[in-house]
Amino acid sequence: MIDLKGKVAVVTGGSSGIGLATVRLLLQQGAAVAFCGRNTERLQAVRTQLQEEFPKASMFAQACDVLQAEDMQRFAQAVRQELGSVSMLINNAGQGRVSTFADTNDAEWETELKLKFFSVINPTRAFMPDLEQSPEAAIVCVNSLLAAQPEPHMVATSAARAGVMNLVRSMATEFSAKGVRVNGILLGLVDSGQWRRRYEAREERNQSWEEWSRNLAQRKQIQLGRLGRPEEAASAIVFLASPLSSYTTGSHIDVSGGVSRHA
Template sequence: MINLEGKVAVVTGGSSGIGLATVRLLLSQGADVALCGRSAERLDGVVARLKADFPGRRIFSQACDVLDADQVRTFAARVHESLGGVSMLINNAGQGRLSTFADTDDAAWEEELRLKFFSVINSTRAFLPELEQHDDAAIVCVNSLLAAQPEPHMVATSAARAGVMNLVRSMATEFAPKGIRVNGILLGLVDSGQWRRRFEAREDQSESWETWSLNLARRKHIQLGRLGRPEEAARAILFLATPLSSYTTGSHIDVSGGVSRHA
């Protein structure tokens, strides 16, 4: 796809799902990668496999809660010490909250808004000085189609996701004079730990993942007839994070299999 030799990327929430698929894709294209997640044990296992699969690449990991600004600043400093200057930041953290307006209390609203906003704000603040040193720097925010197509059973998440989409556009405008591009992706239903847990809790325990997920895709009216795969989202992220999209900023790529109805 593209030669990223000598480039350094950071992926938050990089120990599983789309984050991990993105880490693997970046490494396969020659980049050195730093990743973080909340579980040190999971990170250790993931990094051991990554080093076995990509022996020529430099990989740095650290347990880090992206909602803790001090932890993120420490992570950023250690990334610089270990890998050097960062030119690609992938903000990838946070799951959806099932709730309606009627059953979302103040604490739940505050928790959801803080998660969605500050997972982006803290890491962007921490790595911005690094990004400013590169003429091909890029930030990519992993977002949800809920930002443009809200669901009533996910009212808090939908509102927060819309705010993050606006934040991406605002940062793109502000950072453009610095040479930093900011874009995002809007995910539909992608095979993830969240959906796997719902599968494990299914009523009919004889139903296979393939059958269950295909039925889910039909119920959700996904035109391609299936859930997305993490590596498909990762390819969109790679495009936006690299000079492949050098004239694109303030934009979002729809990765929803055709379920999108927004203009």
């Protein structure tokens, strides 16, 4: 149990998957939470659900695009007005792109690099004035194990993820003078909409999700023998965002179930 009462957290991409699990865990620990996403209907539905789960919690949700700097500035201003100054920012980037070097064109490279970098840059710029004023400020970037362990069938995403890992370390160094810690997590295979869609498209229709995902984990050589759960990733994120990790900056927690082979 972490006491986060009186603290304000922001989660981008907070309406589904790991982002939503992080919002829920932060609310459980007493934080006031703002979250955003691009899908207005899903955002409203999630907010309604969370209000039913946490009737006394302070929360704010707004549709915005993290790749649009003006959107993020408007979101940051609204969060200040609704909840107060932010001390925890979770940059939760989007999904990966499956493509090799040979079949990734220039526009696709630019799209992938922009998504991975500016989904961190724009929110960080928007909320930095708040974070600089907080005595316990923290930024957490949700990254992938591809940053350290690239895959040739995800060449653009692997390269972009490696850049973001470097960016986290650079921001941690620069922002330390302002008292702002910056860390990240490196995700392996986590139960998500992406894997659920692949399950629905499976050839062996009699396989249950449990059997299918267990076989997937075996093929991918995940030592724990299963996919991760969004809640497990959220636990690592909240740890890094909270005062429990007050002497940690410029680091990454590996959340991959043992599939990691990098040093």
